[in-house]
Amino acid sequence: MSDNKTVEPDAHAVAQAAAAVEAATQAIADAEAKVAAAVDVLADATDDIAVAETKVEDFLSLDSKLPWQVAAVQRDLAKRKRAQARAEGKHASATAAVDAARDDLNAARAALAQARVTPARPLPDDAGVPPAASKEVIAWVEKLTNYLESQERGDSLWCPQWEEHSEAVWRFTALHREFEISFLDDTMSGWWVNHFDRHAPFIFGATGIFQSCENGHDPDRSFRFSRRA
Structure with missing residues (x-):
């Protein structure tokens, strides 16, 4: 006959760990949604640069365009490039957030697995004994x-x-x-x-x-x- 006893985990610890897994899973979904949005913004910024570059080339090839008009389209191109740089930064940050969220999920899953096999700490023998007033x-x-x-x-x-x-x-x-x-x-x-x-x-x-x-x-x-x- 086996003397092994069934391990009873701490239900509160398991519930907390499970909640952490759920929160981490939701965090990944939120982070991935931000990545998707950042991809769209970056794609739009890249398209805007292509249009602006074409416009600059056209203006430079036309003798009818005045210097201030050429300068205006060149300034617009520089503005588009700055917008693209910002979009690239936001995309990188969003991607890093996804990686961090995945790490958090892995840690939360490990903690949940540990909680499920960790026996609940028994109450001390004097848990039901009223304390003396200090x-x-x-x-x-x-x-x-x-x-x-x-x-x-x-x-x-x-x-x-x-x-x-x-x-x-x-x-x-x-x-x-x-x-x-x-x-x-x-x-x-x-x-x-x-x-x-x-x-x-x-x-x-x-x-x-x-x-x-x-x-x-x-x-x-x-x-x-x-x-x-």
């Missing part, structure tokens, strides 16, 4: 609750011994981590809307974490979920 988080929560005004309402609850509530520690620790990131990135508005406002009802709400501490800290914090037989 000194940094405790100090931060004290500052936060001193400055909060939007929660000072009759239906808001608070427990001065919040660090003895596991869920409160979990939520405040997560909020503190996101706060530090948002502060450094100057995205505090997003922190309030996408993080604090989402957690606040569960922390301070009448049916939130501190619902049993309305008349003082409840040392028995066990919460019974209703279960069906």
Whole structure:
């Protein structure tokens, strides 16, 4: 009997790698479309030069053309040649972009293949154990609750011994981590809307974490979920 176990890859990593492959494939299509457009522009520029050169030759062969007329067609030819040079540069850039996009696609495909055979990292044994409130988080929560005004309402609850509530520690620790990131990135508005406002009802709400501490800290914090037989 074989002891080999089926490798379960990280579904999130596989999905991200697959999305990268899709994005790289689309990037190639976009780059190739730009190459096609650049080819048309370059072809038009080349045709314009042929016409302009013929016109210059005709004007030079005709004694009836005045010097300023000859100079005008020569200037037009020079203008067409500059347009052709620009078209050639854009074509070269577009072609290089296609090559780069193909390299990106190859890398994305390799990453996807690797993700499909890379086992998902198991959660640590203490993943389901509530963290202890660190000194940094405790100090931060004290500052936060001193400055909060939007929660000072009759239906808001608070427990001065919040660090003895596991869920409160979990939520405040997560909020503190996101706060530090948002502060450094100057995205505090997003922190309030996408993080604090989402957690606040569960922390301070009448049916939130501190619902049993309305008349003082409840040392028995066990919460019974209703279960069906």
